[in-house]
Amino acid sequence: xxxxxxxxxxxxxxxxxxxxxxxxxxxxxxxxxxxxxxxxxxxxxxxxxxxxxxxxxxxxxxxxxxxxxxxxxxxxxxxxxxxxxxxxxxxxxxxxxxxxxxxxxxxxxxxxxxxxxxxxxxxxxxxxxxxxxxxxxxxxxxxxxxxxxxxxxxxxxxxxxxxxxxxxxxxxxxxxxxxxxxxxxxxxxxxxxxxxx
Amino acid sequence: xxxxxxxxxxxxxxxxxxxxxxxxxxxxxxxxxxxxxxxxxxxxxxxxxxxxxxxxxxxxxxxxxxxxxxxxxxxxxxxxxxxxxxxxxxxxxxxxxxxxxxxxxxxxxxxxxxxxxxxxxxxxxxxxxxxxxxxxxxxxxxxxxxxxxxxxxxxxxxxxxxxxxxxxxxxxxxxxxxxxxxxxxxxxxxxxxxxxxxxxxxxxxxxxxxxxxxxxxxxxxxxxxxxxxxxxxxxxxxxx
Numbered sequence: 001x002x003x004x005x006x007x008x009x010x011x012x013x014x015x016x017x018x019x020x021x022x023x024x025x026x027x028x029x030x031x032x033x034x035x036x037x038x039x040x041x042x043x044x045x046x047x048x049x050x051x052x053x054x055x056x057x058x059x060x061x062x063x064x065x066x067x068x069x070x071x072x073x074x075x076x077x078x079x080x081x082x083x084x085x086x087x088x089x090x091x092x093x094x095x096x097x098x099x100x101x102x103x104x105x106x107x108x109x110x111x112x113x114x115x116x117x118x119x120x121x122x123x124x125x126x127x128x129x130x131x132x133x134x135x136x137x138x139x140x141x142x143x144x145x146x147x148x149x150x151x152x153x154x155x156x157x158x159x160x161x162x163x164x165x166x167x168x169x170x171x172x173x174x175x176x177x178x179x180x181x182x183x184x185x186x187x188x189x190x191x192x193x194x195x196x197x
Numbered sequence: 198x199x200x201x202x203x204x205x206x207x208x209x210x211x212x213x214x215x216x217x218x219x220x221x222x223x224x225x226x227x228x229x230x231x232x233x234x235x236x237x238x239x240x241x242x243x244x245x246x247x248x249x250x251x252x253x254x255x256x257x258x259x260x261x262x263x264x265x266x267x268x269x270x271x272x273x274x275x276x277x278x279x280x281x282x283x284x285x286x287x288x289x290x291x292x293x294x295x296x297x298x299x300x301x302x303x304x305x306x307x308x309x310x311x312x313x314x315x316x317x318x319x320x321x322x323x324x325x326x327x328x329x330x331x332x333x334x335x336x337x338x339x340x341x342x343x344x345x346x347x348x349x350x351x352x353x354x355x356x357x358x359x360x361x362x363x364x365x366x367x368x369x370x371x372x373x374x375x376x377x378x379x380x381x382x383x384x385x386x387x388x389x390x391x392x393x394x395x396x397x398x399x400x401x402x403x404x405x406x407x408x409x410x411x412x413x414x415x416x417x418x419x420x421x422x423x424x425x426x427x428x429x430x431x432x433x434x435x436x437x
Contacts, residue, residue, distance in 0.1 A: 117412075118420050124405035125422065132385060132406075153402055160401040164239065 003035065004043055005079040008052060008068065012076050015056040015067035018044060028144035030130070032152070047072070094159065098166060109170055117163045124156040199266060200227040201362045201393035202251055207260035209246050209416075220246040222416040223260070230361060233385060233394040235407035242413040244397045245366065251395060252364050253281050264362055282311045286355025286363045288384075290370035292347040294339040294354075300326060301335040304354045313358075325353035328390075329383055345376035349383065356387055363387065363394045369403050381406045 003025075010016065010024050018040040025035055044066050047053040052072035056065040068076070094116060101107045131149050135142040204226040211218045221243045228234050236244050249255045250262050253269045262269045264284050269277060286307075287293075294303045304322035309315060326332040329349045339347050348368060355363045365384060369377030377400075385406045388394045396407055404410050412420040 114420055118422055121401060121405065121410050122422050124401055125407070125410070128402075128405040132382065153405070156405075157400070157402045168239070 003033075003039070004047065005076065007040065007043055008047060008072055009076045009079065011053060011066060011068040012073060015065040017059075017063035017065050019063070021066075027141045029148050030145040032148055102170070110167060113163050113167050113170070117160055120156050120159050120163070124153060124160070127152045127156065200229045200232075201265055202226070202228040202395065203261075203263045204247075204251065205261045205263075207247075207250060207257045207262060209243075209250060209255070210258045219416045221250070221257070224413075224416075224418060226411065228362075228393045228395060230391050230393050231388055232409070233388040233396060233407040235396045235398060235404035235410045236413060237398065237401065237404050237410060238413035238419075240399075241415075243416040244413055246416075247413070248364050248366055248395065248397050251362075252285050252287060253277050279311070282307050283358065284360055284362055286352075286357070286360045288348070288351050288355050288363060288365040288368045290367040292339070292344070292351045292371070294347055294350055296339050299336050299338055300331070300342070300350045300353075303339070303350055304357050307354065308358050311358075321358050322353070325357040326350070328356065328387070329353045343376075344372050345379060348372065348376075348380050352380070352383055352387065356392060361392055363392050365394065365396045367398055368396070369398070369400065374402075377403065 006025060007021050010021055016024065018037050021044075022035050022037055022040050044053060048055070048066070050071075052069055052075055053066045054069050056067035058064055098109065098112065101109045101112050127149055131146065131153070134146055134149065137143045137146050204224050207221055207224040207226075208219065209221040211220055224243075224247065226234070226247075236247060238244050246255070250257055251264075253262070253264070256270055264280055267280055269280065272280065294300075295306070298306065301319055301322045304325050305313075305315070305318040308318035308321050313321070323332055323335055326335055326349075329352050331346060331349050331353070334342060334346060334350070339350070342350070348371075351368075352363070355365075363384070368384065369380050372380060381403050384394060384396065388408075394407075396404065398404050410422045411418055
């Protein structure tokens with residue numbers, strides 16, 4: 001998992017204790033994927049078990065520092081040199097929802113598409129506002145946060161484009177379908193939906 | 198509150214009888230000072246027609262278009278041209294700068310056409326170029342500028358003098374993603390400074406710079422996002 005490698009890569013810069021690691025991680029990712037300190041210590045314990053980090057003493061306040069080992073450095077290099085696996089697509093609730101919706105009679109699929117697009121555009125507006133407020137991209141941590149925001153922006157945009165595409169495909173499929181029961185039902189829900197708006 | 202641009206029940210029909218096409222059907226839109234509204238929709242949904250009507254380049258079949266409280270349909274041709282020169286700025290995908298004129302001359306042109314003395318028009322042009330951050334390029338010709346710089350000049354031209362309505366038609370269409378974002382940041386900043394903006398785009402990424410996004414389909418508004426969310430909801434949505 002990326003948290004493990006991410007923390008390891010941070011330790012390559014200098015030994016740190018759990019709370020510091022969490023702050024450094026979140027400075028770069030803007031709390032997009034929040035970590036709790038417990039998670040950080042569990043991860044550190046696993047990294048230590050695997051010989052990738054080792055205890056590096058305590059400071060006066062009793063913070064337990066961890067440092068990276070040679071094996072850990074090699075693992076960081078491998079992480080950066082290896083593309084992220086795309087073999088198993090992550091589970092996508094929206095794709096699953098639409099795939100099921102088109103096969104279940106009586107579902108207003110265009111309504112599902114439209115509501116999702118509005119929600120995703122709103123999320124996209126939120127990310128864009130965060131971007132508008134972000135600081136100087138010449139600072140490494142700000143640049144890191146901007147890249148994370150860009151990733152969220154492009155993913156949301158891709159989803160919207162896909163929804164547009166679904167809408168066109170659904171309209172075409174509805175037009176091609178022989179005039180039996182289904183188009184009548186779809187027309188009724190479409191009309192009901194217009195009335196609601 | 199009365200917006201800088203107010204469309205009320207705007208319908209535009211091309212052709213007549215059986216062959217009539219409703220390019221727009223009963224559109225209401227109110228754009229306040231300081232507000233940027235994005236219009237999205239598939240091709241043929243009426244986005245461009247909406248912008249053409251808002252700019253007074255075409256008239257609605259029914260309904261009214263008002264700019265700064267002036268109903269465009271009630272104006273003589275000369276009066277309409279004057280409103281367009283004084284109040285409305287355009288930004289196009291392909292910049293539409295005049296190649297034989299420098300940046301400052303391009304920006305000053307609408308003011309000069311409106312009867313402003315050349316020296317005064319130039320001063321306004323330089324001020325507008327300053328607002329978009331490229332006053333040092335004032336004496337450069339469009340061919341010696343990058344696409345992003347040319348679009349900045351076009352935005353300066355759109356806001357020169359006291360123009361308070363900017364109509365932008367795919368302003369990022371000819372630019373790479375990073376330059377496109379800079380243009381959107383600039384447009385956003387001009388709106389934050391009090392300009393009312395309407396942005397037509399098919400790119401959700403750019404539409405997201407707007408305060409509101411309006412979706413058109415077959416000439417009708419099918420959906421609209423509301424006003425800004427709170428900071429808390431931003432973080433929780435970013436985290437999910």
